[in-house]
Amino acid sequence: MGNLLTAVNLRAYYRTVQGEEIKAVDDVSLEVREGEVLGIAGESGCGKSTLASVLAFTVTPPLYVVGGEVKANGTNILTLDRETLRREIKGKYISIVPQGAMNSLNPTARIKNFVIDVLKEHFPEMSKEEAIQRAKERFSALSLPPRILDAYPHQLSGGMKQRTVTVISTLLNPKVLIADEPTSALDVSSQKIVIKLLVELLRMQIIKSIVFITHELPLLRHFADRIAVMYAGRIVEVGPMENIIFEPLHPYSKLLMSSVLVPEPGMKSKRIEAIPGVPPNLKNPPSGCRFHPRCPSYAKEFCDTSIPPFVKVGPDHMVSCFLYGGKDE
Ligand SMILES: Nc1ncnc2c1ncn2[C@@H]1O[C@H](COP(=O)(O)OP(=O)(O)O)[C@@H](O)[C@H]1O
Ligand code: SF4
Ligand SMILES: [Mg+2]
Secondary structure: OEEEEEEEEEEEEEEEEOOOOEEEEEEEEEEEEEOOEEEOOOOOOHHHHHHHHHHHHOOOOOOEEEEEEEEEEOOHHHHOHHHHHHHHEEEEOEEEOOOOOHHHOOOOHHHHHHHHHHHHOOOOOOOOHHHHHHHHHHHOOOOOOOHHHHEEEEEEEHHHHHHHHHHHHHOOOOOEEEEEEOOOOOOOOHHHHHHHHHHHHHHHOOOOOOEEEEEOOOHHHHHOOOEEEEEEEEEEEEEEEEHHHHHHOOHHHHHHHHHHOOOOOOOOOOOOOOOOOOOOOOOOOOOOOOHHHHHOOOOOOOOOOOOOEEEEEEEEEEEEEEEEEEEOO
């Protein structure tokens, strides 16, 4: 099966009023394949939400795309005008449930008003009744009580709000759904229900792929097909879920796995280790390998001067670290 989205050398920077640039996404290449759940994991501040905004093209100042492409069906969607994006891409090809979306629902409006807004944006001729009916059918198909549509956001639990926002965001059957930290604010049982819903959307072929963003790498073990680990605006390792979770190779991925608070059965590392140091300021990221100031391996004298290339370490598994090749192979 093919790629639904392909990011090539993507760069997206925030420009502050002081004229500084924050290099939140800096040379990211990544594809979203048809039929997969792609997990993107990394510490807070590494650029995950920024990458999500660019992939879903919800980029607004002070964020600017300064380079690269995002291809969908062979077209670089970054070159499309607003109207084409609205008509053909947003909500239809790519939909995003942004981080914290469940808390940004209008508290004074019933859920059905949100549905009407979403559907009428794409089908101006659609009546309110038709929009609500369509949502009711979808809610029922996904085992969510349709009476939710008459509720106000505060009447719903966090888990229910997250599921509601997710279902509404997929009413137009987008090919790719980007879910940015959809479970982060939830308790463990609500997390499971939200993940179940996402998997169900894929199984029912309402959507074709999921990009699931989280700062909790181990969570992805339950449902991701592939995982990309992000550090300081870049992808440092990408590969099949089993490799990244059970045999991570990049020093950062290893630390991200061993810094989990509740290691799960079967995981290699049971020790809880804090990742040394703090994530870098992306105004002035470290030279060479961006992880070098925190890297316990720091294996080569050029780690701080050269950017490690991606090296193929297994079928479909790539790592950007000099321990696995590059420079003096
Ligand atoms: N509106 C903004 N203006 C300036 N910098 C921002 C803005 N939003 C995010 N950033 C910075 O961009 C970097 C990446 O942020 P983000 O994409 O939110 O990371 P993550 O989702 O991984 O936590 C961080 O350094 C963050 O401080
Ligand atoms: S390239 Fe060097 S500094 Fe970077 S992760 Fe690998 S060993 Fe560590
Ligand atoms: Mg984020």
